[in-house]
Amino acid sequence: MIEQDRALYRPLWTVSFDEAVTLVRAGIAAAMRHQVKDLLVDTTALRGFPSPGTFQRFLMAVEWAEEASGRIRLAMVALGEMIHAQKFGVTVAFNRGLVNNVFTTELEALAWLDVEPGKGSPTRRQ
Incomplete structure (x- = not known):
């Protein structure tokens, strides 16, 4: 779903971790094709894999x-x-140029996206 300069992606499948990574990457690519500036990806409905290790x-x-x-x-x-x-x-992602953060609720994620770009660190909490 796209609203103005923001896209929302909520994949819902049973997948491997690598497949989950690929789904998010595809979401990023789609958001960029639509020229949105912000993307919220809710992965809470993805199942089929344990918490990833450090290298993953x-x-x-x-x-x-x-x-x-x-x-x-x-x-x-x-x-x-x-x-x-x-x-x-x-x-890791921030050090490679991706302004990003992770949250346990969409409300927190949206609040973070509502902060002007470039303000604070990628892990700044509202």
């Missing part, structure tokens, strides 16, 4: 950052058990 998080973050090419802000919504305590993936 690293590869995921690099892949998404490469796809976004610094042209989109990404707010993720994930189950609490899927979020790394120090938001490792967020940091």
Whole structure:
């Protein structure tokens, strides 16, 4: 769903972790084709894989950052058990040019997206 300069993507499937990463990458690509500036991806309905390890998080973050090419802000919504305590993936992606963050609710993610681009760190909490 696209509203003004923001896209919302809520995939709902049972997939492997690699397939989940590919789905999000496809969402990033679609948002960029529609020239939106912000993308909210809610992954809470994706099932079929455990919480990723550090290396999986690293590869995921690099892949998404490469796809976004610094042209989109990404707010993720994930189950609490899927979020790394120090938001490792967020940091990796941010260091590669993707302004992003991860939250447990869409409300938090939307509030973060409502902050002007470039304000604060990628993990700034509202």
